[in-house]
Amino acid sequence: MKYASDVVERAINEFSKLPGIGRKTAQRHVFFLLKSTDDEIDELVRVLKDLKEKVRHCSLCFNLTEVDPCPLCSNPERDRSMICVVEEPNDVVAVEKTGEFKGLYHCLGGVLSPLDGVGPDDLHIKELLARLDEQTTEVIIATNPNTEGEATALYLARLIKPLGIKISRIARGLPVGADLEYADEITLSRAFEGRISL
Amino acid sequence: MKYASDVVERAINEFSKLPGIGRKTAQRHVFFLLKSTDDEIDELVRVLKDLKEKVRHCSLCFNLTEVDPCPLCSNPERDRSMICVVEEPNDVVAVEKTGEFKGLYHCLGGVLSPLDGVGPDDLHIKELLARLDEQTTEVIIATNPNTEGEATALYLARLIKPLGIKISRIARGLPVGADLEYADEITLSRAFEGRISL
Numbered sequence: 001m002k003y004a005s006d007v008v009e010r011a012i013n014e015f016s017k018l019p020g021i022g023r024k025t026a027q028r029h030v031f032f033l034l035k036s037t038d039d040e041i042d043e044l045v046r047v048l049k050d051l052k053e054k055v056r057h058c059s060l061c062f063n064l065t066e067v068d069p070c071p072l073c074s075n076p077e078r079d080r081s082m083i084c085v086v087e088e089p090n091d092v093v094a095v096e097k098t099g100e101f102k103g104l105y106h107c108l109g110g111v112l113s114p115l116d117g118v119g120p121d122d123l124h125i126k127e128l129l130a131r132l133d134e135q136t137t138e139v140i141i142a143t144n145p146n147t148e149g150e151a152t153a154l155y156l157a158r159l160i161k162p163l164g165i166k167i168s169r170i171a172r173g174l175p176v177g178a179d180l181e182y183a184d185e186i187t188l189s190r191a192f193e194g195r196i197s198l
Numbered sequence: 199m200k201y202a203s204d205v206v207e208r209a210i211n212e213f214s215k216l217p218g219i220g221r222k223t224a225q226r227h228v229f230f231l232l233k234s235t236d237d238e239i240d241e242l243v244r245v246l247k248d249l250k251e252k253v254r255h256c257s258l259c260f261n262l263t264e265v266d267p268c269p270l271c272s273n274p275e276r277d278r279s280m281i282c283v284v285e286e287p288n289d290v291v292a293v294e295k296t297g298e299f300k301g302l303y304h305c306l307g308g309v310l311s312p313l314d315g316v317g318p319d320d321l322h323i324k325e326l327l328a329r330l331d332e333q334t335t336e337v338i339i340a341t342n343p344n345t346e347g348e349a350t351a352l353y354l355a356r357l358i359k360p361l362g363i364k365i366s367r368i369a370r371g372l373p374v375g376a377d378l379e380y381a382d383e384i385t386l387s388r389a390f391e392g393r394i395s396l
Contacts, residue, residue: 005262007248014242018227027288029216033249034262041250044212045243050205051231052239064203064232090225 062107079103081137111148138166260305262287277301279335309346336364
């Protein structure tokens with residue numbers, strides 16, 4: 001059975017396409033939008049158009065941006081000697097939140113994943129190598145600490161080390177506030193491996 | 199910290215406004231849309247505009263519709279002697295799915311809820327009474343089986359009974375496939391009250 005209105009059906013179908021949204025949630029979205037004001041709908045429509053028309057990838061670091069190069073790459077206050085390699089633009093946001101890193105970024109656009117058919121040519125690895133110059137002193141690999149992320153980190157290390165540039169990997173260990181008793185063995189052994197002298 | 203792109207930020211904010219969507223999910227939606235084709239975005243934009251421009255409430259039953267009266271009200275094959283009263287248009291979809299009911303519907307647009315400041319004048323009760331004529335033989339109240347739904351059902355019964363029209367309430371009892379052992383007491387006692395002879 002369908003709604004008496006085709007538009008409502010179409011809207012539910014469109015929202016169901018979003019990741020993690022089933023028919024029931026899509027239905028709630030549509031009913032919410034039906035009760036929204038014209039201005040609210042207009043703003044949503046405008047932002048969708050802008051997303052498609054204005055947002056692109058920075059030609060240097062492949063972060064999302066509206067100007068090329070992106071504000072991070074063109075910021076003269078950023079430390080040009082360090083490049084932090086991440087998987088996706090949202091990882092840049094996560095690292096920036098810490099306020100810990102003042103260098104540049106490079107988004108790979110994914111990780112090596114032979115099972116999904118993602119090889120080195122599908123990632124922005126060539127572009128990363130092209131960015132490394134005499135200014136670069138360190139490349140920090142901040143891919144996710146899972147199998148694919150580790151494999152990608154090792155692959156990049158093998159490419160970059162011969163260039164005489166320091167290459168590092170963000171630490172794996174117990175998250176702050178965690179409990180030793182409930183930590184999994186791999187995390188705990190990584191925490192031991194990565195111990196630092198006090 | 200924000201994304202390097204304001205549009206991405208704005209899009210995340212807009213999606214966070216949808217019910218049940220937090221910042222993280224909104225972020226996933228926006229990244230998904232950034233990877234969608236132009237056609238897919240266009241379809242989403244079109245459907246949002248149509249929602250606002252084409253969908254309205256049927257002036258008879260207050261179901262959602264694009265034509266007034268709605269296809270259900272204007273369908274000559276529906277049984278005009280029965281009116282099923284529901285809270286919202288999505289309840290019409292739920293009842294229609296059963297294929298059990300062939301009469302007309304009436305959407306109240308909510309339920310009586312003094313705590314939320316919803317009184318009889320905020321619901322389409324006047325319009326329901328105005329629809330009852332010599333054709334009408336039965337009004338079935340299918341509001342949700344919770345406190346507000348029951349109160350609304352009792353309120354409507356008190357209004358409609360004096361008109362000499364049969365008024366009924368959908369049965370409360372154990373859902374099909376349920377286990378007596380795990381049923382709550384209220385549902386079980388309702389199931390006993392509503393027992394039918396075999």
